[in-house]
Amino acid sequence: MATSTTPLDRLTSAGVAVWLDDLSRERLRSGSLATLVARGVTGVTTNPTIFAGALAHGDAYTAQLAELAAAGTPVEDAVFTITTDDVRAAADVLRPVHESTGGVDGRVSIEVDPRLARDTAGTVAAAKALWAAVDRPNVLVKIPATLEGLPAITAVLAEGISVNVTLIFSLERYRAVLEAFQRGLELAREAGHDLALIASVASFFVSRVDAAIDPRLDALGTPQAAALRGHAAIANARLAYEVYEHSVATPRWAALSAAGARPQRPLWASTGVKDKAYPDTRYVDELVVAGVVNTMPEGTLEAVADHGRVTGDTVTGTGPVSAQVVERLAAVGIDLDEVTSLLEREGVEKFIASWEQLLSTVEQGLQGTASGADR
Template identity: 75%
Template structure:
C-alpha cells in the first residue's frame, strides 16, 4: 500500500522526508524499515544521537564484549560501532537509493567533532569513514567551520559524497555552496564521474529562534514580541534564495551539463524547542520542492498525525524575509553574531556528546573485560 497522509503530501511537494536518528535497536526491531515503508527516504546521525543510542539498553553489549576481547581501544570501538550501524542503515535504505537514482536513500555519519578546526585531520577522517562504511549511499558529515570548508572541497574532489552540517548564517552558506562547486570542479578535473557524487547542506533552523527569542524577550516591547519565533524561518527562506541564485549561475550550469546534481538544502534542527509554537512549525513553513527535511522521530510523528497541506511556503517569501531580519537588526539584534555563536556552541555540544560517547563505550569495554577475566 502506498504511503498516504501528510508525509505523502510532503513527498509529492518535493520535500524529502528524512529521520534524524539511528540506533541498533531501531535497526534490529525493524523500526527503521517500517519508517521507510511510511515514506522516510534518508537518515541523519550525529554524535549526540550515537551517545544516546549506546547509553540506552543492551543492544551494543555483545559487540562491546567482542571488541574488548580483541583489545580494541575506545576510539577504535566507537569507530567500529558507529560505522557498523551506518552500514546497516545504508543497506535498509539501499532500495530507496536505487529507486531514486541516488537522490535519496542516504545515511549520514559525522567526522569526529574534535577535528572541526583541523582541515587535514577532517579529510583523513572522512576518507576512513567512507572506505570503512563502504556503501555508495553514505554521506560523510563535515561541519561548515572555516577549517571545514577546504576539507569539504578536498573530500568531494575525491568523489566522496558530503553532508555539510552546522550552517547557521547566509554568508557561511554561500561559502559552503562555493566549496561544493570547487570540489566538483576538482573532481571533474581528477576524472571522476560527477553523477554519483551527492551533497546536502544542513541549514539549522530551530536553534536560531532559541537564540534570538530570549533577546526579544529582554526588549519587552510589542514589536519584539511580534517577532518571536519568526527569525529562524525567515533565515532559512533566505538561504533557499541563495541556493536558487547558485543553481541559476553559469558556473553551476557548466557542472550540471557535466552530470553534477545540485547540493540540496537540508532543513536540520526542525524539532520545536518552545512548546508555545506548533510542533510542526519548522516543517510546514519550509515546504518547497527540492529540499530535505530531517526530523527527530517526535516531529516526524507529529507531522504524520497533523501536518499541514504541504503547500509551497517558501517561494516568493524573499523580500518579506529580508525585511523581517532588517527589523531584528533595527532592534539591535545582530543576526550574524547570533550565527557565529551558534556555530561555536554547535561544535562544543557535539564535542561534549562525543566525550560522553567515548566514556560510555570505555565503561562498556571495561565491564566486558572484567567479566571475561572473571570467567577464566
C-alpha cells in the same frame, strides 16, 4: 490519479525528502527503520549526540562491546567500528530507496570526529577513513561548515566522496559552502570522477536560531520585539533557499550540471520545536519547497504524520518578507550574524561534548564486559 491523503504523502508530493534524524542498533534490529522507510522516510542523519544516546541506553551493543573488549580494541577504534557498523547496516536498509531514486535519496550520514572541526587535514583524513570503512555508495560523510571545514569539504568532494555539510547557520557561511561544493566538483571532474555519483546536502540549522533569539526578544520587552518572536529561524532558512536558487542559476553551475553533477540540496536540520508555545510541526510546515530535505527527530516526524499542515510551497517568493524580518531584528538591536556565529561555536562545542560522552560510554562498556569475562 490517486490523491495524497496523509501529511507525509503531501510533503513528499511537494518535493520534500523526509529523512529521520536518528539511528540506533535497536532501531535497526527491531525493524523500526525499515517500517519508517515503508512509510516514506528516504534517508537518515546521525550526529555524535544521537550515537551517544544510542550507546547509553539498552543492551543492543553489549555483544559487540564484549567482542571488542576481548580483542583489546582501543576505545576510539571501538567507537569507529560501532558507528560505522550501524551506518553500514542503515545504508543497506535504504539501498532500495537509493536505487529507485537514481541515487538521489536513500542516504545515510555519518559525522567526522567533531574534535577535528578546526583541523582541515585531520577532517579530510577522517572523512576518507569513514567513507572507506562504511563502503556503501549511499553514505554521506558529515563535515561541519567551520572556516577550517570549508577547504576540507572541497578536498573530500574532489576525491569523489559524497558530503553532508553540517552546522550551517548564517547566509554568509552558506554562500561559502556552496562555493566549496562547486569547487570540489570541478576538481572531481578534472580528476576523472563521475559527477553523477557524488551527492551532497547542506544542513541549514533552523530551530536553534529561534531558541537563541527569542529570549533576547523577551528581554527587550517591547511590542516590536514581541512581534518578531518565532520569526527569525524561518526567515533565515527561507533566505538560505533564495541563496540556493541563485547558485543553481549561474553559468558555472550549468557547466557542472551538463557534466552530470547533482545540486547540493538544502537540508533543514534542527527541525524539532524547542518552544512548546509553537506548533510542533512549525519547522516543517513553514519550509515546504521542492528539492529540499527535511530531517526530523522521530517525535517531529510522527507529529507531521498525524497533524502536519502541509498545503504546498511555503518558501518560494518569501525572500522580500524574510529580509524584512532580519531588518526588523536589527532595528530592535539583534544582530543575526552575531547570533549565528555564536550558534556555530556552541554547535561544535555541544558535538564535542557528546563525542566525549560517547567515548566515555564505550570505555565503560569495554571495561564492564572485560571485567565480567574475568569473573
